[in-house]
Amino acid sequence: MKNKEEGMTLIVKTITRLTVGLILLYGIYIVLHGHISPGGGFAGGVIIALSFIHLMLAFGREVVLKKLSQAQASILESLGALMFLSIALLGFLGGYFFFNFFLHKGKPFELFSAGIIPLCNIAISLKVGAGLFAIFAVLVLFKGLDEEK
Amino acid sequence: MELQLLLLFMVFAAIAAVQIEDLLSSVIAVGAVGLGLSMVFLILKAPDLAITQLVVEILCLIILIRATIKKDLPLIKDGRWLFNTVSTLVFIVSFLVFAYFALNELPRFGAPIMRVAKEYIEQGLPKTGATNIVASIILDFRGYDTLGEATILFTAVMGVLAVIRRVGRINEE
Numbered sequence: 001m002k003n004k005e006e007g008m009t010l011i012v013k014t015i016t017r018l019t020v021g022l023i024l025l026y027g028i029y030i031v032l033h034g035h036i037s038p039g040g041g042f043a044g045g046v047i048i049a050l051s052f053i054h055l056m057l058a059f060g061r062e063v064v065l066k067k068l069s070q071a072q073a074s075i076l077e078s079l080g081a082l083m084f085l086s087i088a089l090l091g092f093l094g095g096y097f098f099f100n101f102f103l104h105k106g107k108p109f110e111l112f113s114a115g116i117i118p119l120c121n122i123a124i125s126l127k128v129g130a131g132l133f134a135i136f137a138v139l140v141l142f143k144g145l146d147e148e149k
Numbered sequence: 150m151e152l153q154l155l156l157l158f159m160v161f162a163a164i165a166a167v168q169i170e171d172l173l174s175s176v177i178a179v180g181a182v183g184l185g186l187s188m189v190f191l192i193l194k195a196p197d198l199a200i201t202q203l204v205v206e207i208l209c210l211i212i213l214i215r216a217t218i219k220k221d222l223p224l225i226k227d228g229r230w231l232f233n234t235v236s237t238l239v240f241i242v243s244f245l246v247f248a249y250f251a252l253n254e255l256p257r258f259g260a261p262i263m264r265v266a267k268e269y270i271e272q273g274l275p276k277t278g279a280t281n282i283v284a285s286i287i288l289d290f291r292g293y294d295t296l297g298e299a300t301i302l303f304t305a306v307m308g309v310l311a312v313i314r315r316v317g318r319i320n321e322e
Binding site: 030034035036037038039040042043046047049050053057074077081084085088097107108109113114115116117120121124127128131132134135136138139140142 | 196197199200201204205207208211212215274277278279280281283284285287288289292293295296299300302303306309310313
């Protein structure tokens with residue numbers, strides 16, 4: 001340990017190193033299987049954001065902001081919002097807003113089924129996850145500025 | 150039966166959250182209310198809501214603890230307890246009276262008579278191909294509502310980022 005103030009103790013850091021990948025993977029699973037099993041874009045996106053917040057709580061904010069800075073999170077959030085809106089507008093290919101424009105929907109209970117619903121889930125998860133992470137990052141940065149004074 | 154127990158637990162936790170003077174304990178009591186609500190959703194067979202409630206509760210708890218726990222908020226303890234108690238009792242009694250008349254008119258729990266919802270339940274799988282009926286409703290039949298909800302969250306995040314961004318604070322100095 002180079003600087004002791006960054007993050008929490010060694011126990012927390014070790015456990016975080018073991019669990020944070022599983023949390024991220026579980027979030028991605030919940031997003032991708034949102035149309036088959038309970039879950040969906042919103043819950044999965046929040047779990048993905050929580051994995052980054054977990055990392056930030058354990059290792060201090062510099063480590064995480066090097067991986068995903070707040071500006072990048074804002075860009076990802078806007079990208080998710082634009083993706084959701086463009087999926088909605090692409091429904092005009094079939095005639096009206098939010099039309100499920102894949103004509104053959106695939107077999108039920110398979111990962112690639114249900115037309116636009118998985119795409120919408122991915123867009124919402126990008127938007128929610130990046131947005132909540134950006135809020136948390138900006139709050140932590142705000143607090144850090146207060147402490148510097 | 151377990152539903153009533155959980156509701157009782159949530160009521161006690163909510164009262165504790167208001168009454169405790171320590172800020173950290175109060176935030177933890179709010180978290181207990183959220184956990185109880187998540188278990189209520191699970192008992193009422195709404196796993197989507199249960200997952201979302203649990204996850205958002207954890208996130209709110211972390212943000213509250215990180216953001217508010219260092220701030221020592223002053224407690225206001227002046228007189229006027231007579232007026233406060235009387236007005237609270239009046240509001241509780243009037244709420245209970247109106248709730249008695251209003252809740253009598255509701256359909257029995259678990260037996261709704263809704264024409265549109267019946268159509269969604271019957272046509273959800275053949276029309277969208279999604280086996281999770283919640284996903285098929287919120288992202289296909291009711292996609293417009295989800296777009297509005299996504300816009301609300303987007304606006305909220307943009308507002309927070311605009312209010313406490315770094316550039317403005319540096320220019321101020």
